[in-house]
Amino acid sequence: MLAPTHLIAGQAAFIAVSLSVGHAPTLPEAWLAAAAALLPDLDMRHGVVGRLFPWLSEPLEYRFGHRTLTHSLLVCVALALLLWPLLPHGIWLALVAGYASHPVADMMTPAGVEWFWPARWRCVLPGNERFRMRAMGWGELIFAALLGAATIPLLGMAQAKPGTGSVIAAAIGDIGAARARYDAEKGTNRWMLRLEGRDNLTHADVSGDYPIIGPWQASGFLIDTPAGPQSVCRTGDCGWYADSAVAVKQEALATTTRHINTPHTSPAALSAALVEMQAMGETYLIGSLTARGIAPQAPTVSVSGDTVSLTYASPEVLEAWGHRALRDLLLTVQVRHAPDEPVPAIELNQATGSVIPAEIRPWLHEHDRISRHR
Structure with missing residues (x-):
């Protein structure tokens, strides 16, 4: 695929992943995701990125070939693990989503990519070659246009705080996942807990949206309620039991x-x-x-x-x-x-x-x- 298509795909992948995990994407992060989407082509010395780093692209292409090592799942996972402790959450998400979007998009071409390198299998999407896209063809042009158009509503949904929240977290509703997200991103925003649960003593339904005061024990929350502070977790040690809980980021503070x-x-x-x-x-x-x-x-x-x-x-x-x-x-x-x-x-x-x-x-x-x- 051409570089402009990868730029669009990188931004679209970042925004879609941001929506799924409840991260509000910023414009610099979207630019970073687009730039990261070009990096796998370091293994092609005549490509846009390869010409910028010939000292790296030439030995990569000579030793491994195009769409092999740098387009593999192995490198995507290694990049994610290496950068996780070093970068802020949004920047890490942009780099990983943008980079991984490139080999996925290249699977939609006739040649595919060696996704499971060092295995020599070529992975393609879809399986029927008639529906794959050739570089500079009408199929790629239509794909890029549709992807760009879909990015606009996805961006609006991802930035719609607090109403949208995390699609994956909302589907799972696990308080442990909500706490992990809160611990990773707390400090720069107000937070609200979207709770479905009951009182551990009276068994009364206490479902609703409550401001988060702070963490409670290993995997619970301390929340503000009309009756005063209350502890919420998934055991009988807390005041309230959480059947489902989603941590939703709100305004900056x-x-x-x-x-x-x-x-x-x-x-x-x-x-x-x-x-x-x-x-x-x-x-x-x-x-x-x-x-x-x-x-x-x-x-x-x-x-x-x-x-x-x-x-x-x-x-x-x-x-x-x-x-x-x-x-x-x-x-x-x-x-x-x-x-x-x-x-x-x-x-x-x-x-x-x-x-x-x-x-x-x-x-x-x-x-x-x-x-x-x-």
Whole structure:
């Protein structure tokens, strides 16, 4: 096939794959996919790419021949595995989809490709040679035109967030796959969980769309519901059981973290330090501290003895802690806000941070009363 047809096929393959996995393609990624679709022709020294890299194309063509090594499934898989840990998800998707589109398109020509190289079998699509396309023929021209026309609605569907989501993920509805996608792409967008499930205690139906607060345990989610935060997974350990779950990417946002490591403070001082961050966006507390008399609030606040663990807890939980002394704070404060907005540092007011323990406060009040009557 000609280079223009491969350019169109590379973009179409990238957009179709993006739609299937729920990735919103960008214009630079589409250009990259088109360029990657030309790379397999490195094994042809007179081709568009071969002329740019003659030092590589000539030995490849001489040693292996055209439509062999660089057009094989082996190279496509090797490229995908090699680039997976090195590149952002969208760029990786563009390179792999664009590259793989080339040998698939070349299978539609009479000669086919050695897809299973080093085996010498020539793979073709379709099996009947009368329906394969010859280079520069009317068949290739019509194929390129149809492919280009189909790309436009596919692009619109792939970019239609949050309504479209991932076609494959929606068909499977596996919460493990939803969590894997969320873990791979979290941090730059708001997320929503499209859930079909039931309450583990009452068995009531809880299906609906819920904002994702964060991850929960190994393969679940912490979501925001009208009744407060709720844990969702596929076991009885969570508040809700997920029969089907799809993670859907929504509008862009930025995530900024600040850290609190202090030996002591008070709920009032901590709340005051978080006011500016709360004004910027959704703010959560993650980590641990030591305090007495704190009541657990599942699933975000758990208590074991005097140790309090916070898992994406809202700063509002501090209001119920009264004047208790908070000690040994190791907290991460996460705020999700509009992109490009600077987030201030956290400054604890140590003048109000020290708290008299509740156990001795009545004795101090009694001492003051006696002193006044002397």
